[in-house]
Amino acid sequence: MLMRKFWPLLMAGSVGAMSVQAAPAQTHELLVGSYTAGASEGIYRVQFDSRTGHFAGPAVLAAKTQNPSWLTVSSDRKRLFVVNENGPGQQDTVGRVSSYRIDPDSRQLHLINQVQSLGNEPTHSSLAADGRFLFVANYSVLEDPGGSLAILPVDAEGRLAAPVQLSAHPASGVNPERQASNHVHSVVSSPDGKYVFANDLGADKTFVYRYDPKANPERPLVPAAVVELPAGSGPRHLLFSADGKHAWLTMEMSAQIAVFDYQDGQLTRTQLVDMAAGQPTSDKAGAALHASADGKFLYVSNRGTANTLLVYSIDPATARLKEIQRRSVEGDHPREFSLDPSGKFLLVANQKSNQIVVIERDTQTGLLGKTVQKLAIDAPSDLKFLM
Numbered sequence: 105m106l107m108r109k110f111w112p113l114l115m116a117g118s119v120g121a122m123s124v125q126a127a128p129a130q131t132h133e134l135l136v137g138s139y140t141a142g143a144s145e146g147i148y149r150v151q152f153d154s155r156t157g158h159f160a161g162p163a164v165l166a167a168k169t170q171n172p173s174w175l176t177v178s179s180d181r182k183r184l185f186v187v188n189e190n191g192p193g194q195q196d197t198v199g200r201v202s203s204y205r206i207d208p209d210s211r212q213l214h215l216i217n218q219v220q221s222l223g224n225e226p227t228h229s230s231l232a233a234d235g236r237f238l239f240v241a242n243y244s245v246l247e248d249p250g251g252s253l254a255i256l257p258v259d260a261e262g263r264l265a266a267p268v269q270l271s272a273h274p275a276s277g278v279n280p281e282r283q284a285s286n287h288v289h290s291v292v293s294s295p296d297g298k299y300v301f302a303n304d305l306g307a308d309k310t311f312v313y314r315y316d317p318k319a320n321p322e323r324p325l326v327p328a329a330v331v332e333l334p335a336g337s338g339p340r341h342l343l344f345s346a347d348g349k350h351a352w353l354t355m356e357m358s359a360q361i362a363v364f365d366y367q368d369g370q371l372t373r374t375q376l377v378d379m380a381a382g383q384p385t386s387d388k389a390g391a392a393l394h395a396s397a398d399g400k401f402l403y404v405s406n407r408g409t410a411n412t413l414l415v416y417s418i419d420p421a422t423a424r425l426k427e428i429q430r431r432s433v434e435g436d437h438p439r440e441f442s443l444d445p446s447g448k449f450l451l452v453a454n455q456k457s458n459q460i461v462v463i464e465r466d467t468q469t470g471l472l473g474k475t476v477q478k479l480a481i482d483a484p485s486d487l488k489f490l491m
Contacts (some may be wrong), residue, residue, distance in 0.1 A: 128157050132445055133211045136163060136185070137486035139455070141194070144482040146187065147172045149212065154446035157462050157476035162458070166215045167204060170196050171192060173485040176229045176238070181490055182206055183262040184213060185238050191224035193245060198224045201240055201256060205266045219264045223252045228290040230339075231258070233297025236317055237324060238264065239304065241288040247476040250275070250285030253311075254301045269323045278336040279357065280481055285309070289340045295348035299369040300325055303357060305338040312369055329481075330377070331371045334358060340390060346399050350423030359406055360389035363417075363424055375424045378478045379406050392440045397447055401406060401428075401470035405438040405452070412461075413438065413452070415470055431472045434461050442487040449476065453484035460484055 134152045138144040146169040173189040188200040199221040204213040223242025225392045233299050237255050244251040255269040273286045287306035293299065293315065302311045309332060313325035328453060330409035333339050334409035338357030344366065345351065351364040364373035380387045389408035395401065395418070402416045402425060415429035435454030442451050443465070450472060460478055 113243075131160065133490040134442075134451075135166065135177075135184070135488045135490065136453070136460070136481060136484050137174055137175045137488075138308065139173060139189070139483040139485055140170050142482050146170070147385060148481060149177070150361070150479065152444060152451075154444050154448065155443075156337070157449045157464065159372050159462075159477060159479050161382075163479065163481050167202075167215065169202055170194075170200075172202070174226075174228050175232060175486050176230060177206075177489045178262075181461065182208070183216075185229055185258075185264075187221065187226040187229050187240060188218070189225050189243075194441070199224050199242060201226060201229065201238065201260050201264060203258070205262060206490065216262050218262055219266055221254050221256075222267045222270060223254060224249070227255070230290075230292050232300075232315060232324075233293055233315075233318075235247075236483075239291040239293075239302075241291050243287050243289060243305075244285070245287075247285040251288040251304070251306060252286075252323075253288050255323075257321075262265065266319075269325060269421040271302070271311070271313075271325065271327075272303050273302075273307045273309065273311055276335065278308060279338075282338065283336070289338075290342065292342050292344070294324070294366070294369065295344050299328065300457070301342055301371075302332075303339040303342050303353065305340060306339055308333045308335055308339065308369065310339055310353065312371070313330075314369065328369050333345065333362065334360070334376070341393055343395065345395070345418075345423055346444050350469055352393055352395075352402060352425075354390040354393050354404060354422070356390045357385075357388065359390040359391070359408075359410075360427065361404060362427065363395070364423075364489075365423075370382060374422060377425050377427075379404065380408075384408070391438065394441065394443060396443065396467075396470060396477055398467075403441065404452065405433065405441055407437045407439070411436055411438060411454075412471060413441070415472060417470065428469075429471050431463070434478070435459055436477055438485075440486045442489060444487055445491050451467065451487055453487050455483050455485055460487070462477050 312329040317324035337355035416425035435457035438454035
């Protein structure tokens with residue numbers, strides 16, 4: 105049963121009782137993941153004001169940890185799961201995953217535990233819909249041992265256990281330098297939680313698994329299907345539409361976006377959009393994608409020498425894309441970005457120029473406007489609001 109929260113009633117003399125609603129929050133806590141080869145020391149936090157688009161002071165260290173490149177916040181905002189993108193040649197050569205408790209009042213982070221990911225350079229994670237497992241993408245820069253999908257149990261307190269299942273995929277070999285082995289770049293669940301999709305840059309495929317922990321809690325993922333993608337495209341990040349009927353996938357190496365219809369574990373491609381058609385390979389480095397809360401617009405970052413944000417309108421019936429704007433990120437290597445809770449601003453993590461850029465956004469047209477502020481922070485890689 106859905107529990108509704110009721111606010112207290114106020115009495116004012118002869119005036120009847122009036123329900124009092126809480127004013128919408130204006131200031132939000134933003135967590136910033138980063139790479140720690142330089143000046144950064146881990147996860148940072150900063151207050152963001154959605155009225156003005158400004159930060160309330162500099163970013164402060166929330167947790168000292170190595171290469172926390174991707175942050176996964178639980179749906180109840182009580183837990184934070186972090187991939188430590190370590191590997192050969194780094195200070196810590198072992199890929200790890202960390203779990204934190206988020207204090208409900210202070211928003212401070214308290215380490216619960218840390219385990220090995222059983223792979224190099226874990227670059228992405230996501231929680232199963234029921235919260236019982238964390239799915240981790242071990243990218244692995246080196247050909248040997250290559251990448252893998254790791255499944256880690258999560259207990260009721262947020263404590264991680266060692267991976268119970270590892271899955272690897274055959275590489276395409278189309279690009280001899282980048283696709284000699286598989287490189288799992290991200291893993292996400294379907295909106296209904298019944299399927300899991302592993303996007304493998306090295307294989308030029310998306311691998312579909314059925315999520316069935318009741319049948320076998322030690323191996324909860326069962327291979328179900330394979331989605332073929334253009335040769336040498338390098339799939340990166342997958343995003344489902346709010347209604348669960350469509351999906352979009354960025355392909356890093358070809359700087360393309362694939363549009364899909366989705367039903368019961370099946371992705372059927374309906375459109376292929378070129379982000380950098382006719383441009384040199386150096387311009388092609390597709391990365392992050394996020395949709396507006398109203399489902400009308402899709403935003404995608406392209407790195408390389410392009411360093412742009414592309415804005416697309418979304419057809420409400422088919423989810424097909426139409427480009428309406430290209431805008432400079434005013435920095436280098438926009439690895440990730442986030443729309444603030446109000447939808448009036450878009451924040452870009454420019455990894456190689458060491459800054460977060462805040463850009464105005466028109467909520468009606470979807471277009472991006474002027475730059476409001478730039479916040480200095482070393483090698484930012486991910487942005488997550490705690491709402």
